[in-house]
Amino acid sequence: MGAIFRIEGITKVYRTGDVEVHALRGVDLKIEAGEFLVLLGPSGSGKSTLVNIVGALDAPTEGRIYFGDDELTGRNDAALTRFRRNHVGFVFQFYNLVPSLTARENVALVTEIAPNPMEPGEALELAGLDVSRHDHFPAQLSGGEQQRVAIARAIAKRPEVLLCDEPTGALDSKTGVRVLEALDTVNSELGTTTLVITHNVSIGGMAHRVIQFGDGRVTDIRTNAKRIRPSEISW
C-alpha cells in the first residue's frame, strides 16, 4: 500500500482575540493506507490542529497536504466538503451527536449523503452498540454508548480515513476499552486508516505507529513491533 496522506511543511497560526497562536510550526508526515496511528502529546502541542487539517476541517497557513495524488491545500469550500463527505469520518471527544435525532438517525444523517454507505444498523452493530439502544436519543445513552454512535456515524460511509480526537477522553476505563475495540474492529475489518488523538500513553500500544507531538512539531515517531489488544489497556 502507498501513502494515503502526504503532509509537507504544514504550519498553522490562529488568532484568538488579541493572541496569535502558532499551533503547528512545520510538520512533515506520511500516512500509509490502513495504518492505525496514535497521536500523543500535551495540550496545545498541535495534534488536534493537524487532524483538523487532515480532515479538511481547517486549512493550513503554509505547506501542502496530499490525499493520494490529489492536493487538498488551496481547494475551495465545496471541494473540501465533498472530500469530507466521501472520504473522512470523524469521532469527537464530546461525541457531537445531534440531540434531536436517535442513534440510528444520527448515523442516517451521514448515510443519506454518502455515495456508498452501509446500513445504519450495521454500522451501529460494528461499533458495538446494542440493538435495543438503536432508537434511543443521545440523552438516553451513556457516554460510551454515545461515543459508539459517533463511531458508527463516522464509519457508516465507509471512509478511507477515520479521525478521532480524544475518543475516550470523557469515558472511564471500562467504557473506553469498548470504544477502542470498536475502532480496532473498524481498522482491521474495513481497512480504514485511523488516526487517534489521545493524552493516554497506554493507548499507543495498540497502534502501528505512535506520533509524538510537542510545541507544534512532531518530536518522535515510534513503530510498535508488537501491537497489544484494546482489552489489555486500562487507565
Place this chain on the structure above:
Amino acid sequence: MRMLDRKLVRELWRLRAQVFSIALLVAAGVATLVLGVATYQSLFETREAYYDRSRFADVFAQASRAPEHALGAIERIPGVAMAESRIVDRAILDLEDMIEPGSAQLVSVPDHGEPLLNTLYMRAGALPDPTQPDQVVVNEGFARVHGLDLGDSFGAILNGQRRDLRIVGIALSPEFIYSLAPGALMPDDRRFAIVWMSRRALAAAFDLEGAFSSVTARLLPGALEADVIDRIDDILASYGGLGAHGRDGQQSNVFLDAELQQLQGSSAVLPPIFLFIAAFLVNLTLSRLIALEREQIGLMKALGYSSLAVAWHYLKFVLAIGAIGVIIGFGAGSWLGRELANLYSQYFHFPYLIFRVDTSVYLLAATATMAAASLGAAKAVWGVVRLSPSVAMQPAAPPRYRRGFATGLASRFSQATVMIIRNIVRWPLRAVFTMLGMALAVSVLVASMFAYDAIDHMIDLTYYKAERQDASIVLNLPRPEGALFDIERLPGIMAAEPVRAIPVELANGHLTRRVAIDGRHRDATLSQLVDEDGRWVPLPETGLVLSDWLARTLELQVGDLARMQTLDGRAITAEIPVTAIVRSYVGSAVYMDLGELNRIMGDGPLIGGANIRLDPTLENELFARIKQSPAIVGVSLQSLAREALRETMDENILLMTGVFAILASIIAFGVIYNSARIQLSERGRELASLRVLGFTKAEVSWILLAELALLTLLALPVGWLIGFGLAAAMAIGFETELFRIPLIVERSTYAMASLIVLAAALGSALIVRRRVGRLDLIEVLKTRE
C-alpha cells in the same frame, strides 16, 4: 423523511415555546395588515355593490317647485341614463318617547311601483298605498331607536298641519346610509327620521300637484357629471333650483366616504408599521436563535454537508416558523376582519356585507415576513458557515471585553453589575437592537392608544370651548331680527344669540367646496371661535374666517380673496377676503359677522335661528312649545350631538385602534420574551458556571434580567418618541372633511403603553427566572469550554 427534516421537526418541537411566541409576533403583524385591509376593502366593495344594486343616483338637485315637464328636459340631457322626480320636504316630529321635537326628511315614492332610482331595501312591510295618505315607510335606524314597528303611529307636523302617520314599512336606502339632520354634524337616528310617503300624499300636503321639488339622475358611463349638473341648473334656475350636485355633495355619501377614509387611514398607517416591526423583530430573534446553533452547523459541515445544504436546513427552520405565524395571522386576520366588517356594516346600515380581500394582501404579508425571517436566518447561518468547521465546532472564542468606562465603575459596583455593563458595552449593536425592539413595542401601543386622548381633546375643544350653547334652534325660513325676541320669550331660554347659515359654494380658482357660511354676532359668547389651545379668537369685523382644513383644501391664506356663490336659489356671488383661519376638528366651518353676511345677501337684517342657553328645569315646557311652533323646524341639543360624535368616533376609530392595541401587546410580549429566552440560551453555560461557583439563583437571575430591565427602561423614552411620530402619521391618515384628529398624546397614554410593556417584561422575566432555577449544573462541569 430526510434526517435533516426530522431534526427540523424535532427542533421546532423542542423550541416550541419560542417558536410559538415568534410565530405569534409574525401572526400579529400579518393579522393587522389582513384585518385592516379586509375590513376596509369589504366595506368599500359592499358600498359599491349596494349603490349599484339599488341604482343610487349620480346627480341630485332640489328646486322650490318645478313643473313635471321639466323632468322631460332633464331626461333629454346627453349623458343622463334615467331621471326621476319626487317631492322632498321637511316635517317636525312629535314623538311620544321624546320631549324635544324631532325632525324628518320627507321623500316621496312613486304612486305606482318602486322608485326607479335609490330603491328602498325593505326590512319589513311594504311601500305605502297611495290611496292611504297617512301610510309611511321609515328608515330602520329611526324605527329601531324608538322601538317602532309596523302598524305603529307617530305624530308629525307637515306644512303646519299635524298628522298621525302610520308605519307600513321599514327600509334602508342608499341615499340615507347616514341620516343627518340639516345643519347637524353627526347622524342622529333619534332626532331625525327619513319618512317615505306616496307622491300623491306629499303633493297634497305641500301643494305640489303636477310639480316636483327634487330630482335625481343616473348617468351613462363616461358622461361628464359637471356638464349634466350645469344643464340641470339651467333647467331648474327658473323654478327655484338650489344647485345640482353629484355624489360628492350628497350628505350621506360624503359622510360614508369620510368614514371609509378614516378606516382606510387606520388600516393604511398602523398595519404596515406593525408588519415592519414584526418582521424586524422576527429577523432579530431568528438570527440570534440560529447563531446559537453554531456547533451544530460546524458538525454538519464536518460530516460533509455543504454550506448550501446547511443554510437551506436553517432556512426551512425559519420558514416553518414564519409559515406557522403567517397561517395564524391569515386565520386571525380574516376572522377579525370579517367580524369587524360585519360590525361596521351594521353601523353603516348596509343591508348586507360582501366580504372580500385581495389575495395580494395575503401575498404581501406572507412575502414580507418570510423575507425578513429568511434574511435573519441567512445572516446568522452565513456568519457560521464562513468559519472552518473546526472553528465552528469550538465554542466561540471568548469575546474581547474592554476595560472601558466600566473600569471606573468596577470599584463601586458588584462584579455582577460590572458583568452586566460590560456585556452591553461589548455588544452595543445587539443591545441597541433589543432596546429598539422593545421601543417599537412601546411605540405601537402609543400609536394605537393615542386616539382616545385625541378624541377627548377634540370633544372638549368642540363642545366645551367652542360650541358652548345648550341647543340651537333652526327657523323654517330667514326671519327679521325681531324673531330673536320671540325666541328669547320662549320658556327656559336664558340667553339667545342669533345665527344665520347660508349654503354657498366657496371657490379659489378651480378649487371649490360646498359649505355653509355661519353668520353670527361678533360679541357672541355661546358659540365662539377658539384656537388650538381653546383660547377665544375674536371674529373679525369683515371677511371670512375659515377652518384650517378648509383653508388647506382651497389653498387659501389670510388676505386671499375667496369667491362665493349662494346655493339658496338666488345665486348671489361675491368675492370676500379671508381674514382669519381657526382650528376646527369637526366639519368644514366658515364664519362671518352676521351683519356683514346680511349685507352681502342684500335682504336686510335676517336671522335663521339662534344658539341658546337653557334653564334645564324648563326644558320640557320649551320643547312642548317648540313642537307647536310652525316657525321652528329644528332644535338640536348639544349634549346629544356630543354623544353622537363620541359614538361615531368610537365606531370609526376606537374599535379599530382597540384591536391594534391588543395586537401591539402581543408584539410587546413576543419581543421581550424572546429577548430573555435567547439571552438565557446564549449565556446559559456562563450562568450555570456561576451557580457552580456558588452564586445564588437570585444573583444569577439578576445578571441575566438586570440587563433586560436596563434595556427596557432605556426603551421606554425611545418608544414614546417613535410612538409620537407614528401617532402623527395616524392623525394625518384620519383626516377627513368631517373630522380631524388632533395630535394629542397624554402622559397617561405613554404611561399605559409603558405599563403594558413592563408587564410583558415582568412576565417574561418570571418565566426565564424559573428556567434559571433549572439550569443543569452538572452538564456544565461535564462538558467542555
